[in-house]
Amino acid sequence: MIQLNINNKVYEVDASAEMPLLWAIRDLVGLTGTKFGCGMAQCGACTVHVDGTPVRSCSFPVAAAAGKKITTIEGMTEKIGEAVKKAWIELQVPQCGYCQSGQIMSATALLKSKPHPTDADIDAAMQGNLCRCGTYQRIRSAIHRAAEMI
Amino acid sequence: MEKSNNTHSRRSFLKVSSITGGGMMIGFSWLANLIPNEAMAAAVASKDWIELTGFIKIFPDNRITIISPNPEFGQNVMTSLPMMIAEELEVDWTKIKVEQGDYDTPRFKRQFTGGSQAMRTTWKPLRTAGATARLMLLQAAANEWNVPLAELTASNGFINHKATNKIVSYGALATAASKLPTPEKISLKKNGEFSLIGTPQKNVEGSKVVTGKSLFTMDYKHEGMLIAMAIRPTAFGMKLKTFDATEALKMPGIKDVFEIQVYKDGYVKAGFDTRTFNNLVVVVGNTTWEVMNARKKVNIQWEAFQPYKEFAGAGNNKREDTIPAGLESTDEHLKQMYEKQQVQGKILRKDGDPDAAFAKAKKVIEKTYSAPFLPHNTMEPISCFAHITDERAFFVAPIQIPEMMKQSITTNLDIPAEKIEMKLARMGGGFGRRAYGHYIIEAGLISKKMKAPIKLIYTREDDMTNGVYRPSYMVTYKAAIDEKNNVTAIHIKGGGLPENAIHENRFPAGAFENYLAEGWDIPTNITIGAFRAPRSNFIASAEQSFLDELAEAIDKDPIDFRIELLKKAKANPIGKNNEYDADRYIGVLELVKEKSNWGSPKNKHAKRGVAAYFCHNSYAAHVLELTMKDGQPVVGNIVSALDCGVVVNPEGAKNMVEGAIVDGIGNVLFGGLRFEKGVPMQKNFNQYRMIRMKEAPKKIEIHFVQNNIDPTGLGEPPFPPIFAAFANALYKATGKRHYHQPFINDLNKS
Numbered sequence: 001m002i003q004l005n006i007n008n009k010v011y012e013v014d015a016s017a018e019m020p021l022l023w024a025i026r027d028l029v030g031l032t033g034t035k036f037g038c039g040m041a042q043c044g045a046c047t048v049h050v051d052g053t054p055v056r057s058c059s060f061p062v063a064a065a066a067g068k069k070i071t072t073i074e075g076m077t078e079k080i081g082e083a084v085k086k087a088w089i090e091l092q093v094p095q096c097g098y099c100q101s102g103q104i105m106s107a108t109a110l111l112k113s114k115p116h117p118t119d120a121d122i123d124a125a126m127q128g129n130l131c132r133c134g135t136y137q138r139i140r141s142a143i144h145r146a147a148e149m150i
Numbered sequence: 151m152e153k154s155n156n157t158h159s160r161r162s163f164l165k166v167s168s169i170t171g172g173g174m175m176i177g178f179s180w181l182a183n184l185i186p187n188e189a190m191a192a193a194v195a196s197k198d199w200i201e202l203t204g205f206i207k208i209f210p211d212n213r214i215t216i217i218s219p220n221p222e223f224g225q226n227v228m229t230s231l232p233m234m235i236a237e238e239l240e241v242d243w244t245k246i247k248v249e250q251g252d253y254d255t256p257r258f259k260r261q262f263t264g265g266s267q268a269m270r271t272t273w274k275p276l277r278t279a280g281a282t283a284r285l286m287l288l289q290a291a292a293n294e295w296n297v298p299l300a301e302l303t304a305s306n307g308f309i310n311h312k313a314t315n316k317i318v319s320y321g322a323l324a325t326a327a328s329k330l331p332t333p334e335k336i337s338l339k340k341n342g343e344f345s346l347i348g349t350p351q352k353n354v355e356g357s358k359v360v361t362g363k364s365l366f367t368m369d370y371k372h373e374g375m376l377i378a379m380a381i382r383p384t385a386f387g388m389k390l391k392t393f394d395a396t397e398a399l400k401m402p403g404i405k406d407v408f409e410i411q412v413y414k415d416g417y418v419k420a421g422f423d424t425r426t427f428n429n430l431v432v433v434v435g436n437t438t439w440e441v442m443n444a445r446k447k448v449n450i451q452w453e454a455f456q457p458y459k460e461f462a463g464a465g466n467n468k469r470e471d472t473i474p475a476g477l478e479s480t481d482e483h484l485k486q487m488y489e490k491q492q493v494q495g496k497i498l499r500k501d502g503d504p505d506a507a508f509a510k511a512k513k514v515i516e517k518t519y520s521a522p523f524l525p526h527n528t529m530e531p532i533s534c535f536a537h538i539t540d541e542r543a544f545f546v547a548p549i550q551i552p553e554m555m556k557q558s559i560t561t562n563l564d565i566p567a568e569k570i571e572m573k574l575a576r577m578g579g580g581f582g583r584r585a586y587g588h589y590i591i592e593a594g595l596i597s598k599k600m601k602a603p604i605k606l607i608y609t610r611e612d613d614m615t616n617g618v619y620r621p622s623y624m625v626t627y628k629a630a631i632d633e634k635n636n637v638t639a640i641h642i643k644g645g646g647l648p649e650n651a652i653h654e655n656r657f658p659a660g661a662f663e664n665y666l667a668e669g670w671d672i673p674t675n676i677t678i679g680a681f682r683a684p685r686s687n688f689i690a691s692a693e694q695s696f697l698d699e700l701a702e703a704i705d706k707d708p709i710d711f712r713i714e715l716l717k718k719a720k721a722n723p724i725g726k727n728n729e730y731d732a733d734r735y736i737g738v739l740e741l742v743k744e745k746s747n748w749g750s751p752k753n754k755h756a757k758r759g760v761a762a763y764f765c766h767n768s769y770a771a772h773v774l775e776l777t778m779k780d781g782q783p784v785v786g787n788i789v790s791a792l793d794c795g796v797v798v799n800p801e802g803a804k805n806m807v808e809g810a811i812v813d814g815i816g817n818v819l820f821g822g823l824r825f826e827k828g829v830p831m832q833k834n835f836n837q838y839r840m841i842r843m844k845e846a847p848k849k850i851e852i853h854f855v856q857n858n859i860d861p862t863g864l865g866e867p868p869f870p871p872i873f874a875a876f877a878n879a880l881y882k883a884t885g886k887r888h889y890h891q892p893f894i895n896d897l898n899k900s
Contacts, residue, residue: 015439016402023439027377032369033362035578036438037529038610042835045529073362085360092352092801095809096224097359098366098529098578119848126843130835132529132579133224134812135805136846 002066006031007075017063021055022046024062025072033073033101037130044129047102048072054109056128073101080150081108087146095133103129107143116147206235206283212307212321214241219251220272221263221550222355223577223584224809225865226802229354231272233798237346238280238338240304241320248354253545253552253572261574263550264585264680266766266863269798273860274338281336283327287320290327294318341796341858350801355576367533367575370546372603375535376405377441378596379607380430382616383452385828386676387477390429391453398433398447403440407433407448410595412588413562419462420557425588426616426677432596438607474673477828480522480622483647486672487520487624490645495668499654501725502664504630507639511630515703519627519692521891522822523647524620524681525830527840530578531613536593537603542569543594548577550585558587563594581813582680586618614838615830619823620681623651623688627696630664635704639664644692647674651685656764657735658697660719660728676825682813683866686765687873691818691891694761694874699887708760708878709743730764734793737855738762738771741791745853746773756786759878763871767862768794769855770871772811774847776879781897783880785815785847792852792868795859804852807868811850814872816841822892839894 004011006029013028020039025031025048034057037045041056048057049071076085084107087093094100103126110117110125117125122140131139207215216232232248253261284304291309292299295316303310310317358364383389395407412428413419431448435441456475463469508514535546543565549555552574560567577584593606608616625644632638640662644650650669659665681687701711713736720732739762742748751758755777762771770793775786790807797803820839824831832838873891881887888896 019439023437026369027437027439030371031362032371035366035530036368036607037531038835040610040834040836043529043610076361085357088360089352089356092356092805094224094353094356094359095226095805096529096577096579097355097364100359101362104360123844130529130840130842132527132581132813132840134809134816134841134846136812136841136843137808137848137850138805139843140846 002062004029004062004065004070005068006070007072013062015062017061019062020058021048021060021062021065021070022057025057025070031072031074035098035101037099037102041128042130043099043102044106045099045102047105047129049105049109052109052112054106073104076104076108080111080146083146083149084108084111084142087142087149091138091142091145093135093138093142095135099129099131103131103139107139107146110143111147111150115150117143206239206279208320208324210321210324212319213247214239214245214307214320215247215249217249217251219261220268221261221552221574221577222250223263223548223550223580225263225268225806226353226799227263227268229351230799230802231268231276232354233346233351234272234276235280237344238277239284240306242306243346243351245307250574250576253570253574261551261553263580264582266768266866268863269861270767270863277338278336281338282333285333285336286327286330287323289330289333290323291318294323294326341860347796347798348800351799352801364576366530366578367535367546367548368530368578368607370535370575370605372535372537375603375605376434376436376600377438377607378432378434378593378604379441379445379609380410380432380592380612381445381448381450382427382430382612385452385477386825387454387475387828388452389427389455390431391451393431393448393450395431395448397449398444401440401444401447403436404444405434405436406600407431407444408599410592410599412591412595416461417561418464418468419460420554422551422554422585422587423462423558424586424618424677424679426618430592434596434600434604442609472673473675476675478674478676479826480824483622483825484520487645487647490670490672491518491624491626491643495643495645495670498652498667498669499659499725500666501659501662502639504639504641504664504666507664508628508630508641510632511638512633513631513703514628515631515700516626516628517696517699517889518624519695519889520624521622521688521691522824523622523676523678524817524821525614525617525823525838526579526581526583526681527614527838528577528579528581528583531610532583532589532608533606534589534593535603535605536590536597538563538565538594538597542571545570545572545590545593546575547572547587547590548575548584549587549590550577550580550582551587555587555590558591559594562591563598565594581682582684583618586679610835611833614823615833617823618677618679620684620687621646621649621651621678625651625689625692627692629696629700631704637662637700637704639666641666643668645670645672647672647676648678649685651689653685653689653729655727655729657719657730658693658715660723660725661715663724665724682810683765683869686763686866686870690761690763690765690870691873691877694763694871695877695887695889698759698761698874698878698881709739709748712762713739734769734855735762735764738769738791738793741853741855742771742773742789745791745851746789748773753786757879757882759875759880759882761871761874761878763867765870766866768792768864768867770868772868772872772875774872774875774879776876776883778883783819783883783897785845785876787849787851788847788875789851790853790868791855792864793855793857794864794867795857795861797854798861800854803854803864806864807852808850810866810868811872812841812846814869815845815847815876818873818876818891818893819845820892820894
């Protein structure tokens, strides 16, 4: 059994040590806001925070997350996360929406480390998050908008 | 208001029923005569014009729910379709709840997401649905108060009688209204008189999306649900020979490993029954990770297949296709296509005497363009939930064309149509890929075998290497130019695997006295299908690049040159069946010229390219600005002009245009799946380059032509012309023209 602290709640999961955190969160804990996109840390759909740092949960062994503070999109309730979600709605970012959990997790982490990012900061921080619908410009604007709100 | 001409016949009917707790539920079934004949004739697919159902629930406490019948994959129909009903129903949009309709084509009549048809085909039926309900509620109030209907007004979910100052909610009238006969004459607002249509409205599912709550098929859960994955041949041209699951079955959490055959032998395919591979080995277990691991332990032998036949269509349209054997490669494909360009193709259209014009030409410009197979790469890989029991066949499916799945499900799963129940999950992207519902059959077969609820999951590698790809194409454009720099003939010749992309009746046909279009095709065993603006997405890239080069050769401005040709085609159209409306085409070119300050660009450092196209009934033109940095193109501002008639929801419409632009830039620059001996050479995003944040345009400015033409669709039209706008700007920035997609290959060489 591995103990996981997800969104300030403790879960006991029966998983092999190398199971990716993504599948522990989705299949064993049952939180499905974190998405599966590629399974090799190339698309960012599975982004969660581990001790405040954004990680690609599809390539992060569950054992390495034990004892750490994991935050998923469902737990994005502090000030910055709320501002990001609000900006996402205000600027109507999502199209299909599948990648947006990961985009919001990456954007929130960026704003935590850089409260007023430049376009270049955003391009660098968001480079690992694919959006097949092409909402990139709106994501850029929404990050600036969230920065204003915070 | 005016009396509209869409009075429906006595045969059309309105289903009204009471719902639990009182209130009324109105379902509309519209028959063929609802939409005028001209719209019927112009409709693309055979069923597009027919019946459509809106669905409205009115509760006694005046809550109103509108059910959106079409599947949602990010094009925002779940907001814009209900807006049409709400406009005529006269309700407060901010209080409306929207629900996604389940699969129930007999009730909704049309459940099809594709071909940029949603707005166009629902425009009259859905507004008529709203108006019919409003009229019945008005009649109920008139009866209750014993006043003439004409003295009543309906707004914001209430009916008001001004003279007596009486007011009543729709909710209070719903039961009485549901007992009234369906009105025979319905008046609709004229275009231009709307209060909700044309106003920007936010996506009704926005808050669910940003909190991770949206129901995608991948997220679906069910008591006792097992996870299934399939193993498919490693190469196109191969099939299953034998497998040994001994080791896989010993792995933790694994329930079973077995073979399924997706389509039955001799199955006659309906329109979208395209599959990748037919005989699959399936691994079923408790969790995704366990199944992924066990899948690696199955020992499988594949073998090359012999040519075989597939059957499709019905009656006189019955068809037999031979699927060729062989392990195909991209290099071989290119060689085959160049060879086909050397021999006579099938004549698709001929005006005047092109041979004579070319013989007399002072100068001939000839350019060849090509593009590779493209995987759709939807962000949500393919998945499907199925639970088949004796009582029902229940699916949760991400499917663009639920209405066309019946034949395949009933035949290949031996399930009677009345037992099919399907929830239409929000789709994590579609772009055409999810029109091909073979995965519904796969999931159904697995559930039947396991006698359990199962969710079939494709990994990214499964999704990319078992695709229903955009075909690979080639085309040559040739122009004859006389001594006065007039273009005297155009010759278009091209084809692809397995189809050509030529639209012989589209512009520039009609603008040249001498015109020839020829096509050919090469069979392939690589599965292909619709990809956002099928065929147009390639042919526009070639045509609009060629027109740019041609304009330069005869010393004309590229926008003025196009407008001049269109004016000529309008004043004196050559040939028959020219498909486009020259005025609307000119309209978007003039608008983009004005809005982009074409004559005096603001940014003197950036280079600009222009392109325009007509497809799926709408017109689009883009001006794209580009600079080079470290040998790589950096896209700056883009100005777009669109004519898609009335824009129902400008917010959603702009989002879709932006999406098409980014999609096009990504594909022209990076898109392309290579095959070697039948094996797709890119399997995941580490090998397949997609457009990312850094390459996205800095700014996209969108302008819609303001008119009162009925909506003509927008999901696809902005996509085809962006390829050439990019190519033409790239030429201006580098001095080199690019002909073969993806351009990154050439850029990295130089």
